[in-house]
Amino acid sequence: xxxxxxxxxWNEHFPDSTQEQAINNLEDGQIxxxxxxxxxxxxxxxxxxxxxxxxxxxxxxxYNIKDHKLWGVQHLSDSQHNQLKAMLDRYSRYAHGLIxxxxxxxxxxxxxxxxxxxxxxxxxxxxxxxxxDKRLHVDAFPSAPNQGKRILRxxxxxxxxxxxxxxxxxxxFEKVANHFLHQIGKxxxxxxxxxxxxRITKSxxxxxxxxxxxxxxxxxADEHYQKNCAQQELRLPPGSTWIVQxxxxxxxxxxxxxxxxxxxxxxxxxxxxxxxxxLRVLEKILRQKLA
Ligand code: SIN
Ligand code: FE
Numbered sequence: 001x002x003x004x005x006x007x008x009x010w011n012e013h014f015p016d017s018t019q020e021q022a023i024n025n026l027e028d029g030q031i032x033x034x035x036x037x038x039x040x041x042x043x044x045x046x047x048x049x050x051x052x053x054x055x056x057x058x059x060x061x062x063y064n065i066k067d068h069k070l071w072g073v074q075h076l077s078d079s080q081h082n083q084l085k086a087m088l089d090r091y092s093r094y095a096h097g098l099i100x101x102x103x104x105x106x107x108x109x110x111x112x113x114x115x116x117x118x119x120x121x122x123x124x125x126x127x128x129x130x131x132x133d134k135r136l137h138v139d140a141f142p143s144a145p146n147q148g149k150r151i152l153r154x155x156x157x158x159x160x161x162x163x164x165x166x167x168x169x170x171x172x173f174e175k176v177a178n179h180f181l182h183q184i185g186k187x188x189x190x191x192x193x194x195x196x197x198x199r200i201t202k203s204x205x206x207x208x209x210x211x212x213x214x215x216x217x218x219x220x221a222d223e224h225y226q227k228n229c230a231q232q233e234l235r236l237p238p239g240s241t242w243i244v245q246x247x248x249x250x251x252x253x254x255x256x257x258x259x260x261x262x263x264x265x266x267x268x269x270x271x272x273x274x275x276x277x278x279l280r281v282l283e284k285i286l287r288q289k290l291a
Contacts, residue, residue, distance in 0.1 A: 001169060001232060002033040002242075010037065010094035014102050022102050026152075027276045029172055029248050031234075032102070037241040039094065039156045039260060045087045049160055049258050051120045053084070059131065060261075061117040063088035088115045088260075095154035095262035099243075109270035110152065113263035123255035133253045135220040136170040136231065138278070139246040140212035145205040148279040148291035150266040151247040159238040159258040167234040170250030174281055176215065179225070181285055184214040208279055208290035212247065219250070226252075247278050 003025040005018075014022070022032055041049070054061055058072030063085060070085045092115040100107040122134065129135065139151050157165045170176065192205040205213075219225060229250075236242060236256075244251065268274040275281075283290050 001030060002234070003030050004033045004035065006036060007034050008036045008038075010039075011097050012101060019102060019104065023105060023272050026103070026243065026245060027271060027273055029245070029276075031169070031249065032243040033236075034241040034243075035237070036239070037098075037156070038239040039091055039158055039241070041087065041158065044083060046160065047080075048084050048087065048117075049119060049158070051257075053080075054119050061088075061119065063092070063115040063117070065089055065092045065112060065115060084117075088117060091115060091156070091260045092262050095156075096264075098154060098241075099152070099264065102243075105272065106152065106264075106266055106270055109267055111149075111265045113265055116261045116263075118259040118261065119257065121255070121257040122253050129220050130217055132220060135226055136168060136229065136250050136252045137216045137219050138173065138176065138212065138248065138250055140209065140216040142213060143200060144202050145209035146247075146265060147203065147206045148208045148268055148277075150245055150268060150271070150277060152243070152264040152266055153246050154241065154243050154262045154264075155236070156241040156260045157236050157238045157256065157258070158260055159256065162238060163256060163258075164235040164237050165256035165259055166254040167236065168231050168252040168254060169234055170252075171230045173248045173250070173278055175230075176219065176250050177278075177281055177285055179229075180215045180218050181211065181282070183218060184211060186210075206291040207288075208282065211282055211286070211290065212278065248276075 003022070026032055053073050053076055055072050055074045061072040063070045068085060068089070070081060070088065073081065073084065076084065096112065187207070187210045195201045196204055268277040268279050271277055279291055
């Protein structure tokens, strides 16, 4: 499940054979794991390692490197706001550099998404079941359809107190899909156009997005499945980094505090083997085009 690297620098260069192996492992649904790749904070930045600056109404603190906007924060002075932005900007650039060096084939075509900072302890967080990431799920977003693109995420545990990020990882995507897909009906006619018109979705919710979102919701709602499906616990210690395609790998975050995460979106045509993408797997099972 984990493919481990000894990398200690964010701008390390990787030989062709390592790049090849990494892309194969990632597309097979493995997690690329860097136990010694640490993101260091300055003494001033350590100040942000507190839930006090996270807006309780937002799921995470988010940053957009394209327009340098930061949101989901509270109680920060202007200069602290800028300092936190600079920290997330640096993480975003480091994560981007890592992907460019390790997965150059992806780097050419991928789009950069949000950077997030998660300073709130997850084990005692109360939310609705759909938002509860302590339940196994594949990532799919209700308001931001990705229309078949892959979701690639770079996570880094920056907990200062030695606390692991504890995940559960579930069964392979094809199994998840075969388990849940037959329970899911087609969307109501015109619902995608309506959702778009009402600005509930930021772009058109394709059939792919419909099935992925329904799978996400049904996995989370199914208590029996959550307890009994094949799964494994993963403990990701502070000072470690990991890369996962979270639309493909069934995952749940059980406990931990202080995580950085950078999202990238990747067109399936950038993959080495696009038949392994959730889009193509679902299309094969349902025997129709979905995006
Ligand atoms: C998730 O992507 O479901 C949560 C990951 C985390 O916060 O550790
Ligand atoms: Fe997730």
